[in-house]
Amino acid sequence: MSSAQSETHPYRSAAAQPVSGQPRSREGAVLTCADVSVEFGDFRALDGVTATFPPGRVHALVGQNGAGKTTLARVLAGLVEPLSGTVQVGEDLLSGGSVGEARRHGVELVHQHFALPADFTVAQCFELFNDGPQLLGAFSRTRLRRRAETLLAGAGTDVDPDAVIGRLPIETVQAVEIARALASNPRVLILDEPTAVLPPPAMHRLFERLRGLAAEGMCVIVVLHKMQEVFGVADTATALRAGRLIIEPTPIGDLDPASLSRAIIGGASIEAVPSAHEPASSAPVELRAAGLSARSSAHDASAVDVSLEIRQGEIVGIAGVEGNGQRSLVEAIVGVTAARSGSIWLGEADVSEASVRERRGRGLRVIPFERNVEGVSLSSSLWENHVAMRRGRGGWIIWPKTLRRQCKEALDRWKVSYRSEEQQAGSLSGGNVQKTILAREVTDDLRVLIAAHPTRGLDIAAARDVRAALVGAAAADAAVLVVSADLEEMFEVCHRVLVMLAGRVVAAFERPFDVERVGAAMVGGDEG
Template identity: 35%
Template sequence: MRLELRGITKRFGSLVANDAIDLVVEPGEIHALLGENGAGKSTLMNVLYGFYDPDAGQILIDDKVVDFDGPGDAMAAGIGMVHQHFMLIPVFTVAENVVLGHEPTGVAGVIDVAKARAQVKEISDRFGFHIDPDALIEDLPVGAQQRVEIIKALSRRAEVLILDEPTAVLTPQETDELIAIMRQLKEAGTSIVFITHKLREVRAVADQITVIRRGAVVGTVAPTTSERELASMMVGRSVELGVVKDAATPGEVSFSVRDLTVIDAAGVRQVDGVTFDVARGEIFAIAGVQGNGQTELTETILGLTRPTSGSITLDGEELVGRSVKEVLRAGVGYVPEDRSTDGLVSAFSVAENLILDRYDQEPFARGLALDPVRVRSSAVERAQEFDVRTGSVDDLASTLSGGNQQKVVLAREMSRPLRLLLASQPTRGLDVGSIEFVHRRIVAERDVGTPVLIVSTELDEVLGLADRIAVMYRGRIIGTVDAHTHRDVLGLMMAGVPHDEAVAQAAAHQTVLGQADRAVETSSEEDA
């Protein structure tokens, strides 16, 4: 099936989310749609999937104009979509989820479970998915849930499969499996539209790459295009992809976590006997797949959660048992993983957000009275220093882009003398330009001798920033390695494989992205 989008334009009020976009997906092609957050990729796919009506333009399937009134029409025309956030019902089985909405029925409308099961089994076997039709969704790992979504789409005879940021939730090994699946589907004649902002993946898997910036197509290129070129097409200027930093010169250990265990209200050991040290002037990164206890670990360090046992010391002072306010006052700068929930009050102005944890201290307050003039003038300085792009510091934080919001959080947390910088997912959802900025500030903080603790699920970020890396899996630190560890080894460790075994396995089987990594290394050596 040949899919063509011709001149698709979609406006929201004065915002042009898609500006006359042309896209052709040939049969059996993996077509990557590359662009930053907010570039208009998802809008375009929602138009294609019938969620939005385009203001102008046409969708053609096999050169015939089609008109979708909703996802139902799109599905009927052979378009399947796997959303970034899965549309599955956790307490239903795989088979039930797959047939949901078009259940095969027998006598008197009874669902024909056997038929549903057979359907799942057939597709699963055909592509080697290893999915048990009777397993409950909630018991499956994320990668398997994604395969269920793919089965769901294929069971509706999808010939074009849209994958929206499919690798965001996967471990490197799961990503590798997904890439294999995508290639298999391609062999079988299915076309794939692969939406992503990760350059590495695009080059590894795509046949064609269409880059979108600010709602318009910048160009369609071959996967041989270098990462640097792709990045500059995406951003509109040349960017530094790696993190530029000198070797760390670690001082003495000033932040220590010992045997920290956190058991939550449900009795689950979220953090299980975690021990590590961070020295002055080093960036210590905790890598791991989302949901392996990193959130609980950082919240416990901040004092939001009380640990069940263990100790946390900063320059010899015990932090366990202190309130959040006391921990912040002790010199901890905290960048929360979810800035919109924990980092900012979106209904507050930029200036108010910049004093969120210092509003009751000099010079911003005298006694009970706030000093609005000081608050504002300090905010103007901070905004300038941290390059917060806003019309005025009186604008609401909700009007800023994600990158600028994150800069507000950083500006607040880094504008006081720090004894520890704790940053969780510091660049999640940011554009390439902002990532560059955030990384630079974090390295600068390290270089003045502050111990820096980074928690990240992005392997690229961990590899780029860290001086030492600990991998967290199911609440435990499965191993601590140096920054030059290969990504395949780290990826296996993130999936729970101990270090030595991971080294052995990685040597035996290289992932697609790992190979790409090695290729880049060799070519850069040749350049040198």
């Protein structure tokens, strides 16, 4: 974050004039929300948020994960019905909780995980979001195609209208989503973390676009994460913390990165995690992948010919823009996806053909990508989650009482706040869920720990605990592999950082790390 202060504002100078050649039929509008509160069950996601976003500007909405940025964006777009409070576009008060109404008033939301059906073609997606007046909306294929071509051309996106969404690269999907949002000529455009999936050059192009749209008079609201991006693109910044408005829309000139990030984090000073000791150069290799290629069934590039070695006590990071094969690599190492070629070794054992259970029996532990999907079963009890892991053979008979006690001990050791070990995992907060996963995975027989986005969505304190656990695992002579999108976190805990691009490891860095060079390697600009 400190580096942002010295940044110039690269996007600001670039394009301050209108970008699309078409005349705009609708003026931008001021978007106001007053005293908006949202609750999900017991959790208060937004608490009395009041803010006014004038047109003709790019507004950055910032905050930690879980601060309520996405919820606020969804309330503004009518996707989430607030418990109380109002949203107003220009002069018109929206009744709230209706996307149709918000869209009719010219509010469009571009989602972080895009909201386009995977089995639709690009042209069909445009038609799905078409708000024309017909009752059934009959169309011909040519008309559908022609409309898509026009809109794509207008948005400067080059993609076949008949391409199926599920088969497009994620960056293109985002371009389609933005093009479809602009198709209705919105007065307010909201983008939820658009930069998460973009490599820097594409990000620059996106920011130029947004500045152009604002120059045309549109009200642009962007949910952003990084100070550098905020100060690069935005005219104003708005900060949320734990569901409350901390900084109302304030001109960027009146803010500086240091104070803004302090506001986001809150008074609590982050105590740095003591860094892990350098592993001895003689330490044996605990995890080795040689020429590994695999393809996850999920949305990710294949991992191609990846080789890496991690010694005992070493923490290695995998940096890269999301979707460059990290998931394929991790799934292949864990064994939930079969490797196409290459081999995987845990210590002295070749586990390329081994089952997940066997690998876990050899001390492989994982903090998976999606903690609520791969990490825990939300509707199962805490103790069932705690003993879910299958390592090695035997153990056909179980003694629930003993298992419950073990679970209780482990959860207490990891300072999870819970009422009872019979409680459903889904009733815990994100940070506590992550700690229950750590309590299960970090055991005495841990030898290799793979942590994928281990602190994503956690508050500062919980994130610190998780990082400390990674360093602690290394101190106990485990080999640790960290996959993260957060370079600062990675630089804090890792001994080495590898960069993945299009499924390959394209660069390797040692301490001290240089943000610029790692960042360049992530987009193919540096050979490390």
